Amino acid sequence: AQSVTQLGSHVSVSEGALVLLRCNYSSSVPPYLFWYVQYPNQGLQLLLKYTTGATLVKGINGFEAEFKKSETSFHLTKPSAHMSDAAEYFCAVRTGGNNRLAFGKGNQVVVIP
């Protein structure tokens, strides 16, 4: 079964510093990968997705992720953290048919002024 690993439940980053959230997946089929963000008391909002094609994917709010098949990774980055980036971030992989998603445990990002 497909699965996702996100290490480090809480990530602290200084305002203006690089944001790096790691995601490793396991999949027996070509993976479709997603990053979602969840702000307090809200649902999940799609940041970006990789299905096929270019391995460097750009998303909303200045985030991007690179699919590396050899490393089974899909790490999320943003060059300069903003206070508004404080939220929980989830990596997800398609699992099985019918577009079901398997989520990682999430990373709670805290931005330090």
Next chain:
Amino acid sequence: DSGVTQTPKHLITATGQRVTLRCSPRSGDLSVYWYQQSLDQGLQFLIQYYNGEERAKGNILERFSAQQFPDLHSELNLSSLELGDSALYFCASSRDRRNNQPQHFGDGTRLSIL
């Protein structure tokens, strides 16, 4: 605004009771998914419907059931509630069943069992 509407936003009830959570998908979306988010289990897929038919089941308890109606809205029914059922329940929708279709999430229903 994702376009997915979930009601109610909060639900407080007691053990042994039954509740119904409602979801209206984005306009034109045929596929509806239900997820449970809890502190210990994280985000878990429960069940999926496509155009009124059940398509996939995940970690859904037998006490839980769902359906999708002809107007494409969906309901998740939780019965014989236990303390451990306290969680945030999300509904998501996508245009169809293809695997590259992103899922759009509602704001969730927070269920508290007392």
